[in-house]
Amino acid sequence: MTDPAAPAEEAMTVAAAVAGTATTMEAAAANPLRDPRDKRLPRVAGPCVMVLFGVTGDLAKRKLLPAIYDLGNRGLLPPGFSLVGFARRDWQDQDFAQLTHDAVKAHARTPFREEVWKQILEGIHFVPGEFSDDGAFDALAMALAEIDETRGTGGNYAFYLSVPPKFFPVVVEQLKRTGLADAPPGSWRRVVIEKPFGHDLQSAHALNEITTSAFPESSIFRIDHYLGKETVQNIMALRFANNLYEPIWNRGYVDHVQITMAEDIGIGGRAGYYDGIGAARDVIQNHLLQLLALVAMEDPTSFDASALRREKEKVLKAVRLPSNLALYTARGQYAAGWQGGEKVVGYLQEEGIPPTSTTETYAAVKLEIANRRWAGVPFYLRTGKRLGRRVTEVAVVFQRAPHLPFSKDDTEILGQNALVVRVQPDEGITVRFGSKVPGTAMEVRDVSMDFAYGESFLESSPEAYERLLLDVMIGDPPLFPHQREVELSWKILDPIEEFWATQGQPEPYEAGSWGPESADAMMARDGRVWRRL
Ligand SMILES: NC(=O)c1ccc[n+]([C@@H]2O[C@H](COP(=O)([O-])OP(=O)(O)OC[C@H]3O[C@@H](n4cnc5c(N)ncnc54)[C@H](OP(=O)(O)O)[C@@H]3O)[C@@H](O)[C@H]2O)c1
Numbered sequence: 224m225t226d227p228a229a230p231a232e233e234a235m236t237v238a239a240a241v242a243g244t245a246t247t248m249e250a251a252a253a254n255p256l257r258d259p260r261d262k263r264l265p266r267v268a269g270p271c272v273m274v275l276f277g278v279t280g281d282l283a284k285r286k287l288l289p290a291i292y293d294l295g296n297r298g299l300l301p302p303g304f305s306l307v308g309f310a311r312r313d314w315q316d317q318d319f320a321q322l323t324h325d326a327v328k329a330h331a332r333t334p335f336r337e338e339v340w341k342q343i344l345e346g347i348h349f350v351p352g353e354f355s356d357d358g359a360f361d362a363l364a365m366a367l368a369e370i371d372e373t374r375g376t377g378g379n380y381a382f383y384l385s386v387p388p389k390f391f392p393v394v395v396e397q398l399k400r401t402g403l404a405d406a407p408p409g410s411w412r413r414v415v416i417e418k419p420f421g422h423d424l425q426s427a428h429a430l431n432e433i434t435t436s437a438f439p440e441s442s443i444f445r446i447d448h449y450l451g452k453e454t455v456q457n458i459m460a461l462r463f464a465n466n467l468y469e470p471i472w473n474r475g476y477v478d479h480v481q482i483t484m485a486e487d488i489g490i491g492g493r494a495g496y497y498d499g500i501g502a503a504r505d506v507i508q509n510h511l512l513q514l515l516a517l518v519a520m521e522d523p524t525s526f527d528a529s530a531l532r533r534e535k536e537k538v539l540k541a542v543r544l545p546s547n548l549a550l551y552t553a554r555g556q557y558a559a560g561w562q563g564g565e566k567v568v569g570y571l572q573e574e575g576i577p578p579t580s581t582t583e584t585y586a587a588v589k590l591e592i593a594n595r596r597w598a599g600v601p602f603y604l605r606t607g608k609r610l611g612r613r614v615t616e617v618a619v620v621f622q623r624a625p626h627l628p629f630s631k632d633d634t635e636i637l638g639q640n641a642l643v644v645r646v647q648p649d650e651g652i653t654v655r656f657g658s659k660v661p662g663t664a665m666e667v668r669d670v671s672m673d674f675a676y677g678e679s680f681l682e683s684s685p686e687a688y689e690r691l692l693l694d695v696m697i698g699d700p701p702l703f704p705h706q707r708e709v710e711l712s713w714k715i716l717d718p719i720e721e722f723w724a725t726q727g728q729p730e731p732y733e734a735g736s737w738g739p740e741s742a743d744a745m746m747a748r749d750g751r752v753w754r755r756l
Pocket residue numbers: 276277278279280281282283309310311312352353354355384385386387388390417418419496
């Protein structure tokens with residue numbers, strides 16, 4: 224499935240695109256990493272500053288700083304772009320530059336190029352301080368004013384809160400106090416809030432009150448990085464750009480839907496974040512319910528933010544919990560086991576985890592959607608750590624053919640048709656269907672038809688954070704959930720969390736397995752099984 228019409232890529236410098244003077248085709252030619260037909264070309268932001276709070280943290284080092292570099296490498300950073308780091312270290316600009324350099328070298332998607340690095344280096348600044356320190360934020364305001372003078376960034380600032388969630392309100396209040404949240408005429412101020420947005424409905428509401436007291440709703444960008452993934456956006460292309468699937472995308476043909484995000488890693492060094500949060504709050508409330516919304520929503524009238532969010536909200540509002548949460552939810556906690564040939568400890572033995580912790584590292588729920596399209600079709604969501612392998616997928620499993628004009632023996636191992644969107648890794652789509660086995664008998668067996676991004680497109684997919692950071696700088700919100708979606712998702716999860724809080728210790732499962740037995744029992748009750756991944 225390679226594209227024979229794909230043009231050869233031309234090599235030139237990135238300078239023309241960065242200078243902001245290039246036409247679309249010139250800009251395309253200016254960057255060896257870019258396909259000249261790339262429709263994202265006109266989407267280059269105007270001059271601005273990205274202020275990263277929590278810049279010494281895990282997310283900044285592994286994802287955000289490399290994504291900024293990758294945008295630069297693709298010619299998508301605006302002229303004069305400046306990067307300000309904020310954290311509580313007694314650092315100079317060059318220390319932050321070194322950290323950024325190391326992070327880029329270790330984690331950037333695109334090759335290291337000296338001229339791109341120099342361009343980023345010119346705009347790098349560091350402001351040391353505690354979030355509670357008024358003086359540090361006053362220093363930040365002064366540094367930003369100076370950057371506007373020297374780099375022509377015009378008072379346009381994006382504040383990215385890559386900080387522990389308990390500090391979200393503190394930083395927002397500081398931005399309000401210093402006036403940094405108020406955009407002077409002709410400029411913009413935006414705030415980016417990492418997940419989790421609250422830990423239940425009430426706290427999400429309270430955080431929103433604080434955030435909207437400082438920034439207008441249109442300037443608040445709540446991150447769910449799954450929405451920045453190409454494969455997740457492709458769910459919309461698959462459904463709404465084709466006529467092939469939509470006619471059967473409903474209760475008349477679909478038996479059930481399975482949405483899985485499995486991780487093979489444990490909690491790593493993130494005990495402080497994870498304990499007390501758990502798998503459902505960490506993954507189901509945001510990523511998996513967003514995937515459910517994209518799979519189940521009606522077609523939006525356009526892909527502008529209000530049209531898209533309206534359809535997602537409608538479907539989230541229609542989600543119903545099972546009446547018996549004991550039978551149709553499951554939660555587990557990983558015990559010691561083997562993974563990738565290594566012996567690994569159980570959750571309760573992880574550093575920083577109290578030995579009595581009841582936090583779940585595996586969660587599965589059955590949900591239904593009360594509308595005409597989906598009535599009676601279960602959506603099974605599961606996520607967990609230390610599972611058999613790392614995989615995220617959405618599987619739409621179809622009903623069996625109403626009649627099979629074959630002998631029973633010939634269709635003994637025929638399964639159900641399925642369409643599987645592989646979100647990560649091996650990004651692509653698989654369709655599973657029955658096919659005749661070559662031979663004299665009419666034996667029918669499952670086969671699959673595969674679309675793989677790597678084979679069909681020359682350009683590798685950008686990282687989710689590249690797309691999302693660019694959208695923040697441009698001010699383009701469709702891929703950021705609205706507060707109403709966040710609250711609707713908590714409304715779905717809160718009763719489950721309340722029920723689990725009465726249930727004591729989660730069921731242990733062996734590291735490297737596929738989760739607790741109760742999760743399999745939940746499916747078996749409906750006569751179904753989890754897909755083997
Ligand atoms: N890591 C991930 O994979 C991931 C994935 C999705 C979402 N997130 C979210 O992203 C955010 C950041 O996560 P993370 O894993 O990067 O956290 P992290 O590694 O704990 O980093 C936290 C950052 O905040 C700074 N910080 C903490 N307390 C501070 C204070 N009182 N004053 C000033 N700076 C302070 C730290 O600076 P010091 O160096 O001074 O300690 C550090 O730079 C969180 O909201 C998290 O939920 C993370």
